[in-house]
Amino acid sequence: MEKVAEDFLRLVNIMNELREKCPWDRKQTIQTLRSMTIEETYELADGIIEEDWQNIKEELGDLLLHIVFYARIAEEKSQFTLDDVIKTICDKLIVRHPHIYSDVKVNNEDDVKKNWEAIKIREGKTSVMDGVPASLPAIVKATRIQEKAKQVGFEWHDKEDVWKKVEEEINELHEEIKGENNTAIEMEFGDVLFSLVNYARFLQIDAEAALEKVNKKFLSRFKKMEAAANAEGKTLAEMTLEEMDAIWNKIKKENLSS
Numbered sequence: 051m052e053k054v055a056e057d058f059l060r061l062v063n064i065m066n067e068l069r070e071k072c073p074w075d076r077k078q079t080i081q082t083l084r085s086m087t088i089e090e091t092y093e094l095a096d097g098i099i100e101e102d103w104q105n106i107k108e109e110l111g112d113l114l115l116h117i118v119f120y121a122r123i124a125e126e127k128s129q130f131t132l133d134d135v136i137k138t139i140c141d142k143l144i145v146r147h148p149h150i151y152s153d154v155k156v157n158n159e160d161d162v163k164k165n166w167e168a169i170k171i172r173e174g175k176t177s178v179m180d181g182v183p184a185s186l187p188a189i190v191k192a193t194r195i196q197e198k199a200k201q202v203g204f205e206w207h208d209k210e211d212v213w214k215k216v217e218e219e220i221n222e223l224h225e226e227i228k229g230e231n232n233t234a235i236e237m238e239f240g241d242v243l244f245s246l247v248n249y250a251r252f253l254q255i256d257a258e259a260a261l262e263k264v265n266k267k268f269l270s271r272f273k274k275m276e277a278a279a280n281a282e283g284k285t286l287a288e289m290t291l292e293e294m295d296a297i298w299n300k301i302k303k304e305n306l307s308s
Contacts, residue, residue, distance in 0.1 A: 062132065069126075080123055087116045099262055133298055145169065147228045160200075160206040189258045209252035216245045257258040274301050 068075040090112045097105035121132035146169050147152035149162065156162050167178050175181065178198050182191060198206065206212045223238040250257035278297045279286050285295060 061114065062118055065115070065122055069122055071121075075119075078119070078123070083116060083119060083123075087113070090116060092138050095262075098195050099259060099266070163197075164201050167198065174298060187258065189243070189247055189261065192244050193251065193257060196251060206248075206252070209249065212245070212249045212252050216242070218247055219245045271298065271305070 070076070080189060090109060095105065097103075097109050116136070118132060121130070121135050125131045145149045146166050147162075148165065148169075149156040154165065156165065160209035170181065171178065178201060179195065182194050182198065186194065196205075206215070219238065219241040223235070223242055226238045227235040247257045250260065275297050276286060277296060278301070279289060279294075
């Protein structure tokens with residue numbers, strides 16, 4: 051742990067030097083850093099999807115730098131210090147884990163989550179939905195909303211009931227499609243997606259990660275299809291759907307056999 055503390059202090063000192071001596075670092079604000087922090091977070095997410103541990107290590111370092119950077123700017127503006135940041139999260143973890151640091155008893159992780167939400171309400175939250183960031187990607191946000199609703203018991207009992215809800219929403223979407231009302235179709239399509247995200251939770255699947263894996267699979271196969279077309283001296287735009295589909299199915303079989 052002494053080595054960790056030493057390396058962390060080194061990072062803080064480097065950040066301080068950069069802020070004082072580097073024109074680019076001196077120019078940055080919390081607003082200019084925001085988009086870069088979001089980008090770094092998505093790069094970390096990519097590394098996690100691929101289980102690329104080297105990339106995960108590097109991206110965690112980038113995010114740690116951003117945390118130190120924000121704290122340095124806040125200190126310059128007399129808002130808070132890096133020490134305040136660390137103390138705040140330490141205190142929060144202790145308060146929100148009374149089953150570890152007090153005499154509260156829990157039986158499983160669901161009990162832990164319920165305690166967590168109850169504590170947040172006592173801390174002044176007006177709704178169990180407080181804390182769901184407005185800017186979260188929609189599928190991630192749907193998952194978080196459903197998880198929070200579960201903590202107060204607003205939850206289906208089994209996955210069969212959840213699937214019935216999916217089917218119900220699909221049927222409602224089909225009905226709205228017949229009416230050709232785009233606003234109603236959009237809402238019903240959203241209901242289908244929301245119910246599928248809920249079903250993913252019951253299957254213990256991360257809906258966002260599942261979709262991203264399919265995105266990556268599609269991109270890989272599509273690029274192989276382009277390469278196959280080029281090998282025949284054609285572009286995809288020059289081919290019929292049937293020709294492209296034949297190449298696509300061949301690529302799928304090759305992937306399954308490899």
